[in-house]
Amino acid sequence: xxxxxxxxxxxxxxxxxxxxxxxxxxxxxxxxxxxxxxxxxxxxxxxxxxxxxxxxxxxxxxxxxxxxxxxxxxxxxxxxxxxxxxxxxxxxxxxxxxxxxxxxxxxxxxxxxx
Amino acid sequence: xxxxxxxxxxxxxxxxxxxxxxxxxxxxxxxxxxxxxxxxxxxxxxxxxxxxxxxxxxxxxxxxxxxxxxxxxxxxxxxxxxxxxxxxxxxxxxxxxxxxxxxxxxxxxxxxx
Numbered sequence: 001x002x003x004x005x006x007x008x009x010x011x012x013x014x015x016x017x018x019x020x021x022x023x024x025x026x027x028x029x030x031x032x033x034x035x036x037x038x039x040x041x042x043x044x045x046x047x048x049x050x051x052x053x054x055x056x057x058x059x060x061x062x063x064x065x066x067x068x069x070x071x072x073x074x075x076x077x078x079x080x081x082x083x084x085x086x087x088x089x090x091x092x093x094x095x096x097x098x099x100x101x102x103x104x105x106x107x108x109x110x111x112x113x114x
Numbered sequence: 115x116x117x118x119x120x121x122x123x124x125x126x127x128x129x130x131x132x133x134x135x136x137x138x139x140x141x142x143x144x145x146x147x148x149x150x151x152x153x154x155x156x157x158x159x160x161x162x163x164x165x166x167x168x169x170x171x172x173x174x175x176x177x178x179x180x181x182x183x184x185x186x187x188x189x190x191x192x193x194x195x196x197x198x199x200x201x202x203x204x205x206x207x208x209x210x211x212x213x214x215x216x217x218x219x220x221x222x223x224x225x226x227x
Contacts, residue, residue: 009154035215045204045218091156101172102147102206102216104157 006105023092137205
């Protein structure tokens, strides 16, 4: 079964600086999809970024980018120019191509300090 | 507006009193799923449904039931709730393919005393 590990329960960063959140996963599949979701205090789950495993190019969405290392099964999220509104729980998630269940990591609580 | 709705948003109940949390989506998604979120454990899948009348167990199905009689609705049923089912519950939906993101409802905070 696939597992997703986020080894940093909590992190903090100064406003305008850059922070990287780590995520590793375990799978025997070759084709799959990886996601980062943000959960602000409102509890709403918001998609931040998505990566297809067959694409070598790292996904980027404005200030958010990923470092996808397929061989190492690593999928880290980099937030540049951190803003106070980035304060949230961040979940890494894996979705296999062979089935449709989605596996989540335990989450990283990020605090952006003014 | 495309959305997933859940009701109720908050519920406090007592052990053994049957309850249903409703979930509805207006995006014509085939795939729907229920998760529970607990501190330090992230989101864990309870049940999912690939389409009408097709449901499968996730990682933590014990104590829960679901049904998918209509494409838009996917209720979660707790026949005899227990305190260990106190949690934050999310319903989600997506198109069938795994590449598509899941859209989440606003969550239901359930407390079982």
